Amino acid sequence: MLIVVVMPTLSQLREQIECLEGVQRRRLRTVPICGYIDKALPYNGLPLGCIHEMKARHLAGAIAFAALLAARIPGEGPLLFAAPDRSFYPLGLLPYACQPERWLHVTARRPEDLIWTVSEAVRCPRINAVLAIMPKTDFTFCRRLQLAAESSGTTGFLLGNASSAPASSAITRWRVSSVNGPPGRGFDEAFWELELSYCRGGRPGKWTVAWRSGGLERFRPLSPASIGPARQDTFEAARAKAG
Amino acid sequence: MQPRMLCLYFPGLAVDRLEREKPERRGTPFAVTQELNGHPHIAAVNLPARQAGIRPGMRLADARTLLPGLDAIPDDPEANRGVKRRFVEWCNRYSPLVADDNSGGIVINIAGCAHLFVDRMVERKASRGEAALLQDVQARIRRSGYRVRGAIAGTLGAAWALARYGKKAIVSREETPAALDPLPVEALRLPGEITLELRRVGITHIALLRRIPRQSLAVRYGPGILLRLDQAYGNAEEPLVPYRPPTPHRAIRTLAEPVATLGSVQYVLLDLLKEICNRLEKEHTGARRLNLDCYRVDGTVSSCRIGTSRPVRSITHLMRLFQEKLSGLDAGFGIETLVLSVPSFDELDSGQLNLPEFEADREDTELDGFVDRLGMRLGFDKVCRFRIHEDFLPERAVEFRPVTAEERSSASWPAYRIRPVCFIDPPARIEVPGAPLSEFRLGGERHRIVRAEGPERLTAGWWRDDSPSWKFRDYYRVEDDRGARFWIFRESDPARWYLRGHLP
Numbered sequence: 116m117l118i119v120v121v122m123p124t125l126s127q128l129r130e131q132i133e134c135l136e137g138v139q140r141r142r143l144r145t146v147p148i149c150g151y152i153d154k155a156l157p158y159n160g161l162p163l164g165c166i167h168e169m170k171a172r173h174l175a176g177a178i179a180f181a182a183l184l185a186a187r188i189p190g191e192g193p194l195l196f197a198a199p200d201r202s203f204y205p206l207g208l209l210p211y212a213c214q215p216e217r218w219l220h221v222t223a224r225r226p227e228d229l230i231w232t233v234s235e236a237v238r239c240p241r242i243n244a245v246l247a248i249m250p251k252t253d254f255t256f257c258r259r260l261q262l263a264a265e266s267s268g269t270t271g272f273l274l275g276n277a278s279s280a281p282a283s284s285a286i287t288r289w290r291v292s293s294v295n296g297p298p299g300r301g302f303d304e305a306f307w308e309l310e311l312s313y314c315r316g317g318r319p320g321k322w323t324v325a326w327r328s329g330g331l332e333r334f335r336p337l338s339p340a341s342i343g344p345a346r347q348d349t350f351e352a353a354r355a356k357a358g
Numbered sequence: 359m360q361p362r363m364l365c366l367y368f369p370g371l372a373v374d375r376l377e378r379e380k381p382e383r384r385g386t387p388f389a390v391t392q393e394l395n396g397h398p399h400i401a402a403v404n405l406p407a408r409q410a411g412i413r414p415g416m417r418l419a420d421a422r423t424l425l426p427g428l429d430a431i432p433d434d435p436e437a438n439r440g441v442k443r444r445f446v447e448w449c450n451r452y453s454p455l456v457a458d459d460n461s462g463g464i465v466i467n468i469a470g471c472a473h474l475f476v477d478r479m480v481e482r483k484a485s486r487g488e489a490a491l492l493q494d495v496q497a498r499i500r501r502s503g504y505r506v507r508g509a510i511a512g513t514l515g516a517a518w519a520l521a522r523y524g525k526k527a528i529v530s531r532e533e534t535p536a537a538l539d540p541l542p543v544e545a546l547r548l549p550g551e552i553t554l555e556l557r558r559v560g561i562t563h564i565a566l567l568r569r570i571p572r573q574s575l576a577v578r579y580g581p582g583i584l585l586r587l588d589q590a591y592g593n594a595e596e597p598l599v600p601y602r603p604p605t606p607h608r609a610i611r612t613l614a615e616p617v618a619t620l621g622s623v624q625y626v627l628l629d630l631l632k633e634i635c636n637r638l639e640k641e642h643t644g645a646r647r648l649n650l651d652c653y654r655v656d657g658t659v660s661s662c663r664i665g666t667s668r669p670v671r672s673i674t675h676l677m678r679l680f681q682e683k684l685s686g687l688d689a690g691f692g693i694e695t696l697v698l699s700v701p702s703f704d705e706l707d708s709g710q711l712n713l714p715e716f717e718a719d720r721e722d723t724e725l726d727g728f729v730d731r732l733g734m735r736l737g738f739d740k741v742c743r744f745r746i747h748e749d750f751l752p753e754r755a756v757e758f759r760p761v762t763a764e765e766r767s768s769a770s771w772p773a774y775r776i777r778p779v780c781f782i783d784p785p786a787r788i789e790v791p792g793a794p795l796s797e798f799r800l801g802g803e804r805h806r807i808v809r810a811e812g813p814e815r816l817t818a819g820w821w822r823d824d825s826p827s828w829k830f831r832d833y834y835r836v837e838d839d840r841g842a843r844f845w846i847f848r849e850s851d852p853a854r855w856y857l858r859g860h861l862p
Contacts, residue, residue, distance in 0.1 A: 174860065175843070175859075206756060215771075216744070218743065223740065293843060295841045296841075302837075303776055
């Protein structure tokens with residue numbers, strides 16, 4: 116008597132896990148981040164219709180990183196920025212290919228209003244992306260957001276500084292830290308260390324990138340010794356360089 | 359029935375309105391002025407000004423030389439129209455066919471109405487009919503402080519002419535030619551240049567005009583002149599388009615059994631919304647505000663009010679807005695009557711929303727619905743778009759403009775003026791213990807500066823009305839030894855350093 120035992124292949128097992136996780140990898144739309152980071156991610160880019168978390172010591176880095184990704188999402192819909200105050204300054208994102216006209220800004224001082232705004236916005240398929248400064252989140256809220264984002268296709272970026280609680284059910288969690296750039300580079304370029312602390316279905320990682328001339332590229336960090344003493348470029352020089 | 363037209367003419371509507379608003383104006387000379395070729399001209403004057411020799415048509419400057427204390431009030435056509443409209447509505451008491459003649463008067467078709475009025479002024483013999491009606495309407499209007507002249511004739515044109523230029527107030531159909539012939543040509547409602555032409559060739563009265571063969575009149579002055587003549591003498595029809603007061607948008611449902619559950623209220627509300635939206639669709643308007651009043655069995659009323667950022671007549675959109683509010687509705691022992699009313703609405707062009715090609719439209723309304731729900735909960739001033747101003751001062755360059763405000767174009771921003779992503783307003787004081795741009799302290803934390811770009815000097819602008827106390831600020835972009843970037847500035851006397859924002 117011959118007994119045939121059908122062993123599931125590795126790919127079949129993966130599919131089963133994906134079904135349990137609720138994320139179907141192959142169906143996801145993505146936006147590219149940067150060539151060598153995309154290769155390390157299981158989705159080959161940043162998946163859309165999901166919730167991502169971005170943290171930074173100073174919020175500016177997290178906002179800029181999220182905004183440059185949000186601006187790459189195809190579609191004409193507005194980008195929504197929800198915050199408890201009006202400290203967001205859209206002119207700062209001009210070097211990151213993100214126009215001020217695209218934003219819709221919502222000020223919600225009370226945390227419950229902010230949470231309501233974000234959950235409504237993520238449900239609206241006409242909004243291209245939602246950026247929200249969330250001081251407090253809880254697991255149920257994050258899980259609901261994730262489900263809403265999956266059904267509407269809207270991408271959500273939850274921004275916070277290091278002290279705010281982690282968004283536990285986000286698909287990816289990033290930490291953006293600024294690093295020193297090489298001398299002679301202007302302030303329209305940015306140098307970041309991107310730390311992927313969690314990625315559903317993938318491995319964490321750490322990369323250093325530079326933002327220059329409209330794209331993220333690989334960048335080798337400088338040794339502390341090579342940063343050198345203080346130097347000052349005049350505003351006129353920057354203006355001349357910009358033409 | 360032959361029409362009988364009553365024309366009411368207000369010779370001094372603007373002056374009377376101003377005197378009614380402030381009775382103390384009656385004693386002092388004042389003039390209503392209009393801009394003409396860039397100069398204020400006198401349009402109308404009150405009695406003391408007329409006695410001082412001021413006449414309509416003068417320049418204000420000339421009038422002031424005659425009377426230095428002359429009070430000049432700019433004309434307000436909107437307010438004049440408002441007064442006229444109120445009189446039109448009021449004149450419905452005489453006949454349902456009332457219209458504004460768009461030249462300072464009101465026309466009423468009183469055919470079949472005149473016998474209802476009794477002249478109580480003449481007590482000895484109570485006269486009935488047109489004379490009594492005319493007496494009544496004039497007396498009532500004069501009592502409210504407005505001068506008025508009225509005339510009744512068989513045609514609109516004749517009544518118009520007699521009210522302004524005629525001597526006889528009531529003219530029967532047969533007497534019309536005799537009454538019109540001696541009137542000046544201005545009485546024919548012709549354009550100003552044609553009456554001027556006619557006067558230039560010596561035709562000053564209608565009788566003279568009527569002697570000229572019709573053919574040559576039409577050749578010389580156009581067919582309009584014949585039409586006006588025929589209309590005045592009753593040889594051509596002239597319809598009266600009566601004013602109809604707008605009926606309020608209201609829908610009412612009275613229920614056989616009171617309801618208390620949210621579901622049944624929603625069911626009735628959907629029905630009400632269908633009726634209201636159908637009507638809005640027909641009128642090419644959209645609702646800006648809606649009230650739902652629920653009359654409860656215990657005699658109290660609980661209400662829901664919603665507002666929208668732009669005119670809306672989509673049932674699903676309005677239903678969603680109501681759903682946010684309905685949860686706060688207290689049904690008590692039950693609701694027996696629901697009244698939906700639209701206190702405020704605006705024009706909205708009709709769109710063909712059902713065709714698949716108009717998918718984009720549908721999505722736009724979806725976005726509008728989302729914005730409305732945000733505005734309803736947070737207040738519409740909290741939902742903003744950005745407008746960039748042509749102003750380099752950072753606190754003035756970016757305007758948080760509510761989505762309900764009309765859209766204005768943004769200025770383009772020069773790329774070399776790099777701005778922060780997080781803006782700190784008001785700026786935070788920082789301490790600079792050593793040499794400038796070597797280090798700074800912020801809240802006890804020391805930042806060693808490894809790179810700086812600047813200064814970008816921004817002056818306060820002496821020409822502004824709200825010029826700030828400082829003269830100029832030198833802005834620098836700096837990077838500390840850990841890579842964090844800041845936007846700081848030094849203020850002129852006393853020299854102080856501030857943190858203005860964070861760069862990515």
